[in-house]
Amino acid sequence: MALLKIKNLSVVVDNRQILNGLDLTVNKGEVHAIMGPNGAGKSTLAHVLAGKAGYEVTGGQALLDGEDLLALDPDERAARGMFLAFQYPLEIPGVATMTFLRTALNAQRKKRGEPELTTPEFMKRVRDGAGKLGIDQDMLRRGVNVGFSGGEKKRNEILQMALLEPRLCVLDETDSGLDIDALKVVADGVNRLRSPERGFVMITHYQRLLDYIKPDVVHVLWRGRIVKTGGPELALELEAKGYAAYQTEAA
Amino acid sequence: MNADVTPIKTAAESALAASFAAVSLPGGEAVTRQRRAAFKAFEIAGLPHRRIEEWKYTDLRALMRDAKPLAPPPGAEAKSHAKAAGTMVSGLHAWRVVFVDGTHVPELSDAIAEAGVTVTPLAVALGRGDGLATESTAANDPAFALNTAFMSDGAVIRVARNAAVAKPIHLVFVHSGGAATAVFARSQVIVEEGAHLTLIESHEGPDALDYQINTALDLRVGDGARVDHIKIGCEGNSALHVASLVAAIGARATLSDFTFTLGGGTTRNQAFVTCNGKDATVTIAGVNLLRHKEHSDYALVLDHAIGGCTSREVFKSVLDDESRGVLQGKIVVRPDAQRTDARMLMRALLLSETAEADHKPELEIFADDVQCGHGSTAGALDGDLKFYLMARGIPEHEAEALLIQAFVGEAVETVADHGLRDALMFATARWLGARS
Numbered sequence: 001m002a003l004l005k006i007k008n009l010s011v012v013v014d015n016r017q018i019l020n021g022l023d024l025t026v027n028k029g030e031v032h033a034i035m036g037p038n039g040a041g042k043s044t045l046a047h048v049l050a051g052k053a054g055y056e057v058t059g060g061q062a063l064l065d066g067e068d069l070l071a072l073d074p075d076e077r078a079a080r081g082m083f084l085a086f087q088y089p090l091e092i093p094g095v096a097t098m099t100f101l102r103t104a105l106n107a108q109r110k111k112r113g114e115p116e117l118t119t120p121e122f123m124k125r126v127r128d129g130a131g132k133l134g135i136d137q138d139m140l141r142r143g144v145n146v147g148f149s150g151g152e153k154k155r156n157e158i159l160q161m162a163l164l165e166p167r168l169c170v171l172d173e174t175d176s177g178l179d180i181d182a183l184k185v186v187a188d189g190v191n192r193l194r195s196p197e198r199g200f201v202m203i204t205h206y207q208r209l210l211d212y213i214k215p216d217v218v219h220v221l222w223r224g225r226i227v228k229t230g231g232p233e234l235a236l237e238l239e240a241k242g243y244a245a246y247q248t249e250a251a
Numbered sequence: 252m253n254a255d256v257t258p259i260k261t262a263a264e265s266a267l268a269a270s271f272a273a274v275s276l277p278g279g280e281a282v283t284r285q286r287r288a289a290f291k292a293f294e295i296a297g298l299p300h301r302r303i304e305e306w307k308y309t310d311l312r313a314l315m316r317d318a319k320p321l322a323p324p325p326g327a328e329a330k331s332h333a334k335a336a337g338t339m340v341s342g343l344h345a346w347r348v349v350f351v352d353g354t355h356v357p358e359l360s361d362a363i364a365e366a367g368v369t370v371t372p373l374a375v376a377l378g379r380g381d382g383l384a385t386e387s388t389a390a391n392d393p394a395f396a397l398n399t400a401f402m403s404d405g406a407v408i409r410v411a412r413n414a415a416v417a418k419p420i421h422l423v424f425v426h427s428g429g430a431a432t433a434v435f436a437r438s439q440v441i442v443e444e445g446a447h448l449t450l451i452e453s454h455e456g457p458d459a460l461d462y463q464i465n466t467a468l469d470l471r472v473g474d475g476a477r478v479d480h481i482k483i484g485c486e487g488n489s490a491l492h493v494a495s496l497v498a499a500i501g502a503r504a505t506l507s508d509f510t511f512t513l514g515g516g517t518t519r520n521q522a523f524v525t526c527n528g529k530d531a532t533v534t535i536a537g538v539n540l541l542r543h544k545e546h547s548d549y550a551l552v553l554d555h556a557i558g559g560c561t562s563r564e565v566f567k568s569v570l571d572d573e574s575r576g577v578l579q580g581k582i583v584v585r586p587d588a589q590r591t592d593a594r595m596l597m598r599a600l601l602l603s604e605t606a607e608a609d610h611k612p613e614l615e616i617f618a619d620d621v622q623c624g625h626g627s628t629a630g631a632l633d634g635d636l637k638f639y640l641m642a643r644g645i646p647e648h649e650a651e652a653l654l655i656q657a658f659v660g661e662a663v664e665t666v667a668d669h670g671l672r673d674a675l676m677f678a679t680a681r682w683l684g685a686r687s
Contacts, residue, residue, distance in 0.1 A: 078644035090639045094657025108644035
């Protein structure tokens with residue numbers, strides 16, 4: 001069974017049709033890249049999958065392991081293995097990063113009927129994960145993302161992803177705002193999480209990220225639907241020619 | 252032709268006058284004169300109402316349809332209600348001084364064994380002829396005047412020069428229920444030069460009883476002294492609670508004041524704080540956690556009478572259902588109070604469509620070399636933040652609780668003692684746990 005199966009998904013935001021019959025299938029172990037110009041519907045797809053309010057699904061389905069994702073609250077989706085790495089991670093003053101991580105992890109475990117982690121086991125996992133991403137202890141003591149640079153926020157997203165061990169990871173423009181060194185750290189973090197049981201959907205404008213995280217499948221999103229699917233070579237072709245070719249094809 | 256003008260009194264005002272004429276209160280001649288002068292000042296002003304600016308959000312004349320009879324000294328039954336009192340914020344390791352219906356109860360209180368501190372019941376102090384000087388800043392306030400007129404008991408605490416009281420002193424005030432009575436408690440705390448005291452007060456009583464509390468604390472912080480004061484209000488849902496803090500701060504002294512109101516029918520806290528010496532540091536903070544039809548009004552007058560002092564004011568209200576949170580803060584900087592640094596923040600979180608927040612920051616600045624600022628916000632929980640937490644698997648109710656605790660935390664952080672901060676946050680979590 002496909003890990004993620006999106007069928008004919010249509011979404012309206014503020015009376016505007018953003019997704020327009022989108023189809024996408026992601027199997028376990030695969031990394032998919034979704035590329036497209038501004039306004040194609042890339043971030044809308046990410047938000048709809050995670051369950052953000054304000055998006056009206058007017059048709060279609062999104063199934064995670066055969067289960068209707070769109071009927072669930074965001075926290076239920078997370079507990080079933082859906083993870084969204086935010087394009088703009090939010091700052092939450094007053095909520096300590098450690099409290100946030102522990103509350104999230106234990107809430108998910110509880111929903112899945114697993115025991116809560118002991119404090120030493122939790123601390124060990126955070127320390128190991130943080131160390132690999134170059135996140136120091138001082139950052140973990142601060143409020144969530146408070147005073148973090150853009151790169152630090154993205155690394156914190158990957159730390160959360162590593163701790164929560166989701167089955168489907170959707171990365172929304174994770175490369176935006178990163179310099180080349182930070183991009184490598186983030187890409188290494190993602191690559192470490194690649195496994196035969198896990199699927200990835202990477203949403204990006206640029207081919208650059210795909211030099212570091214090699215996709216199995218590349219899709220072109222244009223006016224709310226997938227208009228072309230290919231291998232990694234498709235990303236290179238887009239980088240060279242841009243999206244102009246789709247102007248006529250889609251029309 | 253001469254005509255005496257007799258102002259028309261409300262039923263409550265008439266009852267107060269009759270009560271004042273009839274009652275026998277502790278104190279010698281000097282105290283009696285003071286009481287009479289205070290009552291006369293009250294009679295001229297009458298009960299404050301909504302056209303009196305300082306009281307516009309808490310109309311005492313409308314709220315006090317009648318004046319309740321003065322509470323009699325507590326019997327064994329009344330005292331038995333007070334054994335578990337003062338635990339709405341749990342885990343406070345403090346010397347307990349317990350007052351039931353405004354009367355000191357020695358058998359429920361600790362014998363304080365610390366060098367340099369004396370605690371005397373006010374009734375005893377007045378009985379042996381000690382006078383109580385009244386601070387001028389509050390002299391015109393009718394509620395404080397009433398307190399002076401009727402004060403029956405309370406704590407008189409003196410901390411000697413350079414003494415550091417290791418354990419906090421907790422004044423536990425309990426209304427025992429039974430009859431709807433009126434209580435006028437008055438405490439005076441004098442912390443001499445270089446001394447340090449942490450003072451906790453808590454106030455509580457039963458639901459569904461319209462008792463009336465008028466309590467006052469007269470606080471003197473000596474030069475270089477430090478006082479941490481935490482007031483916890485948790486009165487019954489029909490109670491009327493009016494509290495006045497009158498504080499005089501000496502040079503290089505530190506006052507950290509925190510008012511925590513978790514419920515209570517109608518609560519009015521007023522603070523008259525005066526910086527009398529240079530280079531003092533004052534922090535006035537407060538948190539309102541309100542639901543149902545609870546009403547809390549905090550009114551601060553902070554007088555920078557002398558320059559070089561720093562003050563920070565941080566107030567947070569979390570308002571659910573049809574509750575109402577009022578925050579009023581007036582900062583006065585006198586003409587010679589140069590180099591004053593004062594900042595005031597008032598923020599309200601509205602958890603329902605029908606809750607109401609009223610904020611009134613006021614700056615009256617007469618000096619030119621000062622830094623003063625204020626900010627005020629009121630709004631709902633941030634939906635984007637909530638989504639971020641939920642997207643990580645945190646259920647909606649828990650996500651909201653985390654955000655509310657973070658909101659409250661900014662004010663609680665002003666409390667220096669780690670254990671007290673934890674206790675206040677724990678009480679906040681418990682309040683949130685009872686949210687429907």
